[in-house]
Amino acid sequence: xxxxxxxxxxxxxxxxxxxxAVDLGLSVAVIDENPAPGGQIFRGLExxxxxxxxxxxxxxxxxxxxxxRALRIGYRPATTLWHLEPEEGxxxxxxxxxxxxxxxxxxLLATGAQERPxxxxxxxxxxxxxxxxxxxxxxxxGAVPKGRTVLAGQGPLLWLLAAQLARAGAPPALILETRPKxxxxxxxxxxGLLAGAPLLAKGLALLAKTRRIPRxxxxxxxxxxxxxxxxxxxxxGGATECDTLxxxxxxxxATHIPLALGLEHDWDEAQRCWxxxxxxxxxxxxxxxxxxxxxxxxxxxxxxxxAGRLAALDAARRVGRLTEAGFARRAGPLLATRRAALALxxxxxxxxxxxxxxxxxxxxxxxxCRCEEVTAGQVRAAARLGATGPNQLKAYCRAGMGxxxxxxxxxxxxxxxxxxxxxxxxxxxxxxxxAPYKPLxxxxxxxxx
Amino acid sequence: MRDDSFDAIVVGGGLVGAAIAWGLQRQxxxxxxxxxxxxxxxxxxxxxxxxxxxxKGLGAPWYQRWTRASAGEWPAxxxxxxxRSGEDLGLRQPGGVHLCLSEAEFADRAARMxxxxxxxxxxxxxxxMIEAPELREMLPGLGPRVVGASWTPYDxxxxxxxxxxxxxxxxxxxxxxxxxxxxxxEGHAAPRDFAVTAGGRRFxxxxxxxxxxxxxxxxxxxxxxxxxxxxxxxxxxxxxxxAELLPMPTTTIRQTQEGSLMMGDSMEEVGFxxxxxxxxxxxxxxxxxxxxxxxxxxxxxRAWSALRVMAPDGLPIYDQSARFPGAFTANCHSGVTxxxxxxxxxxxxxxxxxxxxxxxxxxxxRFDVRAAS
Amino acid sequence: MFALRPDRFRPASAAGGAGxxxxxxxxxxxxxxxxxxxVDGIPVRVPEGASAAAAVLLAGSPLIRETxxxxxxxxxxxxxxxxxxxxxxxxxxxNRQACMVPAVPGMRIAPQRGARVAFRS
Ligand SMILES: Cc1cc2nc3c(=O)[nH]c(=O)nc-3n(C[C@H](O)[C@H](O)[C@H](O)COP(=O)(O)OP(=O)(O)OC[C@H]3O[C@@H](n4cnc5c(N)ncnc54)[C@H](O)[C@@H]3O)c2cc1C
Ligand code: FES
Numbered sequence: 001x002x003x004x005x006x007x008x009x010x011x012x013x014x015x016x017x018x019x020x021a022v023d024l025g026l027s028v029a030v031i032d033e034n035p036a037p038g039g040q041i042f043r044g045l046e047x048x049x050x051x052x053x054x055x056x057x058x059x060x061x062x063x064x065x066x067x068x069r070a071l072r073i074g075y076r077p078a079t080t081l082w083h084l085e086p087e088e089g090x091x092x093x094x095x096x097x098x099x100x101x102x103x104x105x106x107x108l109l110a111t112g113a114q115e116r117p118x119x120x121x122x123x124x125x126x127x128x129x130x131x132x133x134x135x136x137x138x139x140x141x142g143a144v145p146k147g148r149t150v151l152a153g154q155g156p157l158l159w160l161l162a163a164q165l166a167r168a169g170a171p172p173a174l175i176l177e178t179r180p181k182x183x184x185x186x187x188x189x190x191x192g193l194l195a196g197a198p199l200l201a202k203g204l205a206l207l208a209k210t211r212r213i214p215r216x217x218x219x220x221x222x223x224x225x226x227x228x229x230x231x232x233x234x235x236x237g238g239a240t241e242c243d244t245l246x247x248x249x250x251x252x253x254a255t256h257i258p259l260a261l262g263l264e265h266d267w268d269e270a271q272r273c274w275x276x277x278x279x280x281x282x283x284x285x286x287x288x289x290x291x292x293x294x295x296x297x298x299x300x301x302x303x304x305x306x307a308g309r310l311a312a313l314d315a316a317r318r319v320g321r322l323t324e325a326g327f328a329r330r331a332g333p334l335l336a337t338r339r340a341a342l343a344l345x346x347x348x349x350x351x352x353x354x355x356x357x358x359x360x361x362x363x364x365x366x367x368x369c370r371c372e373e374v375t376a377g378q379v380r381a382a383a384r385l386g387a388t389g390p391n392q393l394k395a396y397c398r399a400g401m402g403x404x405x406x407x408x409x410x411x412x413x414x415x416x417x418x419x420x421x422x423x424x425x426x427x428x429x430x431x432x433x434x435a436p437y438k439p440l441x442x443x444x445x446x447x448x449x
Numbered sequence: 450m451r452d453d454s455f456d457a458i459v460v461g462g463g464l465v466g467a468a469i470a471w472g473l474q475r476q477x478x479x480x481x482x483x484x485x486x487x488x489x490x491x492x493x494x495x496x497x498x499x500x501x502x503x504x505k506g507l508g509a510p511w512y513q514r515w516t517r518a519s520a521g522e523w524p525a526x527x528x529x530x531x532x533r534s535g536e537d538l539g540l541r542q543p544g545g546v547h548l549c550l551s552e553a554e555f556a557d558r559a560a561r562m563x564x565x566x567x568x569x570x571x572x573x574x575x576x577x578m579i580e581a582p583e584l585r586e587m588l589p590g591l592g593p594r595v596v597g598a599s600w601t602p603y604d605x606x607x608x609x610x611x612x613x614x615x616x617x618x619x620x621x622x623x624x625x626x627x628x629x630x631x632x633x634x635e636g637h638a639a640p641r642d643f644a645v646t647a648g649g650r651r652f653x654x655x656x657x658x659x660x661x662x663x664x665x666x667x668x669x670x671x672x673x674x675x676x677x678x679x680x681x682x683x684x685x686x687x688x689x690x691x692a693e694l695l696p697m698p699t700t701t702i703r704q705t706q707e708g709s710l711m712m713g714d715s716m717e718e719v720g721f722x723x724x725x726x727x728x729x730x731x732x733x734x735x736x737x738x739x740x741x742x743x744x745x746x747x748x749x750x751r752a753w754s755a756l757r758v759m760a761p762d763g764l765p766i767y768d769q770s771a772r773f774p775g776a777f778t779a780n781c782h783s784g785v786t787x788x789x790x791x792x793x794x795x796x797x798x799x800x801x802x803x804x805x806x807x808x809x810x811x812x813x814x815r816f817d818v819r820a821a822s
Numbered sequence: 823m824f825a826l827r828p829d830r831f832r833p834a835s836a837a838g839g840a841g842x843x844x845x846x847x848x849x850x851x852x853x854x855x856x857x858x859x860x861v862d863g864i865p866v867r868v869p870e871g872a873s874a875a876a877a878v879l880l881a882g883s884p885l886i887r888e889t890x891x892x893x894x895x896x897x898x899x900x901x902x903x904x905x906x907x908x909x910x911x912x913x914x915x916x917n918r919q920a921c922m923v924p925a926v927p928g929m930r931i932a933p934q935r936g937a938r939v940a941f942r943s
Binding site for chain 3: 033034035036040044047051053114115124126127128129130132133136137138140141142143144145146147167168169170228229243244254370371372373402403404407408438439
Binding site for chain 2: 090
């Protein structure tokens with residue numbers, strides 16, 4: 001099998017890229033590990049679009065989703081990419097226990113974001129999960145937390161989830177906001193308010209909807225407690241009972257595959273994360289590979305749609321399906337759309353910058369690597385011994401060696417190394433993930449080819 | 450720049466350098482261990498973890514003896530490092546097998562083992578060729594394609610990452626200076642008087658040991674030595690943890706201390722290319738499933754490729770410079786297996802200032818055609 | 823602990839009982855078809871499209887796996903394929919990422935307890 005453009009990820013960026021690329025006459029394949037298109041934000045949308053609890057922004061994805069569904073392309077849901085050879089453009093895939101290969105002239109990674117880990121003491125207890133996880137349950141399983149729910153953290157998704165839970169009849173009992181004092185002033189200085197006014201208005205409306213939920217501000221020293229299940233959440237100066245604790249400190253690009261490919265990355269100081277280095281059209285440091293959407297830097301779904309379409313234009317231009325003039329004509333409005341969608345970013349990034357104790361847990365006993373159960377203290381000791389980065393540290397104490405391959409602990413480990421060695425996360429660098437990007441069984445691999 | 454003075458400098462913080470540095474520090478020599486940073490060609494992070502004897506040194510009985518000596522030193526090394534670092538190195542030496550998947554492989558192997566024993570002379574070399582029915586009693590769930598195996602009692606395995614960590618920890622705890630982000634680019638050499646600049650510092654010592662793995666090829670000539678090593682790629686697959694099952698390691702499949710099944714390892718001449726290739730990964734998986742069909746259902750959670758440090762004849766290189774006495778090289782492609790010998794036999798020789806004549810055959814001079822003719 | 827949304831599914835008339843429908847579709851709020859799966863042997867109805875991990879949460883199970891390192895109990899954490907804390911035995915296959923597997927009628931989901939057993943002689 002071969003195609004002009006292989007798109008990994010059927011979220012807003014991937015779907016938009018596919019629609020645009022097909023329109024330009026490219027042959028397209030779309031691979032997604034999820035059983036249905038939509039990505040994180042529009043997850044389950046086809047089944048739940050009419051659901052008032054999820055809000056109007058959710059239903060706004062429907063036209064794109066329908067356009068995507070109408071395409072006659074090789075859309076492969078429930079399929080994982082486990083290896084990519086960029087030199088030859090060969091993708092190794094796994095679906096329903098069977099491996100296959102696909103050759104692509106160009107590869108667009110539209111793999112989106114993941115939630116930033118919030119490694120507090122007790123975060124591995126059953127009953128503690130991410131806000132995003134609760135939202136997924138709401139969208140795809142019509143489920144809400146039972147009993148007393150506490151939301152802790154910060155960021156737009158936290159407020160959105162609070163409003164959605166309230167509308168679904170399960171309002172959280174308490175919101176513990178971790179935004180440190182003084183961030184608002186910093187955020188106002190970061191600017192973007194004027195250009196971002198429409199988005200800001202939406203955000204403020206959202207906040208208003210959660211007005212009735214009790215909240216505490218500038219919470220520090222977050223802690224989950226319980227035997228076998230979370231029973232209490234504690235913070236400096238307080239504690240409360242809970243049955244479910246939902247954590248959220250924003251999202252970061254899912255850099256697993258870009259890093260495994262050895263693409264150049266830049267440290268994004270505003271968002272405190274790494275992002276693949278891309279040009280305005282998503283082209284990465286590898287001539288065959290592009291990255292679009294939140295995977296190239298957090299910007300939200302509208303920016304992702306524009307970025308996906310721009311990447312498709314670029315792909316078409318590269319194979320001569322689009323003249324330079326045609327490219328410029330189509331790209332112009334998209335660049336403007338994306339600029340508008342990103343206008344509020346500096347403000348949001350400054351407002352919701354994660355506090356230091358989330359990035360590098362202060363207590364040595366806190367688990368950092370959930371898979372291999374490695375603590376912050378072990379990571380610090382290994383860093384002091386001489387691990388200058390997460391790869392040597394992984395060799396020393398197994399952090400990042402479990403099934404998640406460091407997706408959950410990589411950033412925390414780097415932050416702890418930076419702290420212990422008196423340097424910056426940027427200088428510390430990243431893990432270098434290897435294939436398989438997602439597990440496959442030995443028998444599945446043995447049958448490849 | 451002020452000199453930091455030491456009794457010895459070891460260049461390269463992989464298994465070879467760290468074992469020697471620990472051995473030197475243990476002898477009371479103030480030692481600096483200079484290493485690169487987080488990302489480097491570092492075979493010590495990517496190997497298979499065998500402490501392996503049975504196939505080492507065909508046609509070179511001195512290598513067989515050196516390997517056997519190291520396997521013999523391993524229990525003491527593991528115990529001492531364990532006590533000093535609190536790490537269980539996971540050393541198990543229950544003997545090991547090389548599985549044969551066809552009659553031809555079996556016959557080949559038998560001839561090879563017979564020759565090894567002959568070459569060992571009066572040095573005992575015990576082995577058995579075991580046929581399938583008996584082998585099935587020894588190894589659970591053996592595949593129908595397996596026709597037999599060679600076995601020796603000397604083989605075993607250990608946790609190579611714990612070994613690396615424990616060596617670094619014991620070395621530092623004993624007062625050694627482990628300096629990462631200190632790639633040695635240049636040096637000054639005179640008999641028993643060496644200085645190198647690395648990581649913005651200058652280190653001086655009357656002894657220097659070049660144990661920079663693949664980096665040795667470039668470094669050695671600056672110190673009156675040669676180390677013609679090349680990279681050889683090996684790919685490895687690791688599964689999720691499983692309940693303990695395999696009582697002994699095989700040449701290409703072993704169950705780790707944690708319960709993971711480890712499958713290896715290819716031998717590819719591709720230069721400095723660390724890419725993984727699905728086809729080679731597939732071949733490794735296929736051989737594993739043929740050997741033990743039950744491995745098929747396990748998830749592969751990690752895989753990697755790493756570069757072996759290979760001399761032209763596959764044997765280690767140990768030398769002292771004739772021009773600059775006090776400068777040594779140490780290179781090998783079995784740094785786990787030989788860690789016992791490096792820490793407990795080689796390091797004392799280096800501390801003394803002379804390599805034992807038993808190491809003479811390992812000189813890089815053997816590759817010098819003019820010298821040999 | 824999770825429950826079907828009160829605004830979308832009418833609560834079951836009586837609690838407990840094998841085969842009991844945990845929620846009954848309510849026509850006013852969109853698609854609410856459910857499928858029956860078995861979590862640790864106990865039948866539970868979950869909305870169509872829900873994942874096996876969601877089924878475990880809806881069943882109220884105390885854990886979906888015990889870690890192979892220390893035996894600590896875990897439930898799904900991210901539900902989006904990142905954390906691997908949802909590894910479970912699904913239809914007899916060990917260590918599957920339950921949040922990525924859609925629930926289908928009759929599916930059997932059991933917690934993953936420690937390291938899996940790969941072979942019994
Ligand atoms: C796939 C594979 C499987 C293997 N399986 C086994 C096995 O089962 N059993 C076994 O015994 N062995 C095995 N080995 C071999 C074993 O890993 C190596 O023999 C051993 O790691 C070599 O150690 P080293 O210290 O010489 O090299 P390395 O581990 O490569 O270390 C060299 C070090 O030198 C540093 N360095 C390089 N240049 C410089 C410089 N200029 N200045 C400062 N520092 C420098 C590097 O950063 C590195 O830390 C395997 C190897 C591979 C690749
Ligand atoms: S819950 Fe995180 S991967 Fe499934």
